[in-house]
Amino acid sequence: xxxxxxxxxxxxxFEEISDYLANFFNVQVCVDNLYMMQSxxxxxxxxxxxxxxxxxxxxxxxxxxxxxxxxxNVPLISLEAPSDSMSxxxxxxxxxxxxxxxxxxxxxxxEIVCELLSIKYDADNKVVSExxxxxxxxxxxxxxxxxxxxxxELLKDKYDIQLATSAMKALTLIGxxxxxxxxxxxxxPICDGKMTLQMIRAIEEAKDVPVIFLxxxxxxxxxxxxxxxxxxxxxxxxxxxxxxxxxxxxxxx
Numbered sequence: 276x277x278x279x280x281x282x283x284x285x286x287x288x289f290e291e292i293s294d295y296l297a298n299f300f301n302v303q304v305c306v307d308n309l310y311m312m313q314s315x316x317x318x319x320x321x322x323x324x325x326x327x328x329x330x331x332x333x334x335x336x337x338x339x340x341x342x343x344x345x346x347x348n349v350p351l352i353s354l355e356a357p358s359d360s361m362s363x364x365x366x367x368x369x370x371x372x373x374x375x376x377x378x379x380x381x382x383x384x385x386e387i388v389c390e391l392l393s394i395k396y397d398a399d400n401k402v403v404s405e406x407x408x409x410x411x412x413x414x415x416x417x418x419x420x421x422x423x424x425x426x427x428e429l430l431k432d433k434y435d436i437q438l439a440t441s442a443m444k445a446l447t448l449i450g451x452x453x454x455x456x457x458x459x460x461x462x463x464p465i466c467d468g469k470m471t472l473q474m475i476r477a478i479e480e481a482k483d484v485p486v487i488f489l490x491x492x493x494x495x496x497x498x499x500x501x502x503x504x505x506x507x508x509x510x511x512x513x514x515x516x517x518x519x520x521x522x523x524x525x526x527x528x
Contacts, residue, residue, distance in 0.1 A: 276301045277392055277403075278319065282338065283307055283327030283354075288377075292354075295381040296325070299403040300388065309337045316346075323392055324351040325384075329377060343368040348451070350391035354379065370437060393435070410435045411527055414454035416445045416471060417489070418463045422512075426458065429516050430523075442466035442474060453480045456523050461490035461501060472504050485526040489514060 279300040283289045284307050296302045303321065305312050324342060328335070342351060350371040357376055371391055375384070382398065389396035395404040414437040415426045423438045430436050437454060439445035441463065448454075457475065461468035468488060476482045485507035492498065501509060508522045 277323065277388075277394065278303065278321040279323050279325060279388065280305065280316070280321035281325045281327075282312060283325075284330040286330070288329070289327055292325075292327075292381060292384065296385065296388070298401075299385055307331045307334055307338065309334045309341060312338060313341065320346070321349060323388060324349055325354065325388075326351065327354045329354065329356050352384070352387060352391070368438075371431065371435070390432075411455040412437060412452060413456050413458065413523065414439065414445060414448060415458045416440075416442070416463075416468075417458075417460040419460070422460070422489075426519075429519065434523075442471040445471065446474060446478070449475065449478060449481050454484060456507075456526060457484055457486045458489050458519075458523075459486055459506075461488055461492045461497065469500060469504060472506070487522055487526070489519070 277300050279296055279302045281289075281293050281296065281302055281304045285304075289304075293302050293304050303315060303319075305315055324346070326338070326342075331338075342349075347368050348370050351369050351373075353372065353374045354377055355374055373387055373391060375387070382401070385403070386396050386398065389403060393410055396402075397404070410433070412435045413430055415423055416439045417423050417426075418440050420440065423440065427436050427438060437448045437452070439448055442465070459468050459471060463471070466474070468490065472486055475484070475486070487508040487510060488501055488506050489510045489512060490501075491512040492501070498509070507526045510518065510522060
């Protein structure tokens with residue numbers, strides 16, 4: 276049974292949600308206290324976090340930083356009040372996350388948990404299966420956080436998305452899971468797209484992964500430098516979402 280770690284302020288709503296999730300998952304509840312959370316996580320790492328932002332205490336930013344820096348590969352669901360719009364930016368470094376405005380139907384919440392865990396949910400019979408969906412993995416590399424958020428929103432419903440703001444972070448993610456497609460910016464500090472692609476192709480397991488450049492570079496000299504690296508595709512920003520998906524699907528086939 277998948278492990279769900281539920282963080283928030285203990286109240287009637289928190290209890291109702293946790294009790295419902297417990298019908299399908301192994302739920303560990305935790306008060307919104309950083310020290311308590313760290314202590315419980317030493318015992319076992321969950322498969323997914325759920326954090327209720329409603330009425331959360333002064334440890335909010337500390338808790339989010341703990342999740343970003345030490346558990347960024349664990350999917351997270353953020354439950355928010357209608358007036359709360361901060362956590363979208365706060366959760367950028369989490370590999371997979373979903374923000375939900377309350378109130379939310381508990382059955383819909385179970386569906387979202389299963390979607391993020393890539394497991395099956397039979398809504399008619401209300402049964403969760405541990406059988407996994409096979410979702411392709413897309414790695415997006417761009418130093419622009421807004422661009423990464425856009426790609427994440429565009430692709431997360433169909434693919435497992437990995438986000439990297441630098442070449443070094445991208446190489447770390449590739450070491451954990453080799454993606455099926457890489458979307459790469461050209462103009463980045465320290466290591467530009469050309470250098471990043473060269474480092475990726477030096478990795479035996481990733482040397483044949485199709486790389487699609489998504490960049491604002493339009494001058495002939497830089498375009499020729501990129502084309503000489505034989506990428507799978509070259510799209511100019513701002514690229515239409517359908518165009519990006521079509522390019523991905525073409526190379527996945």
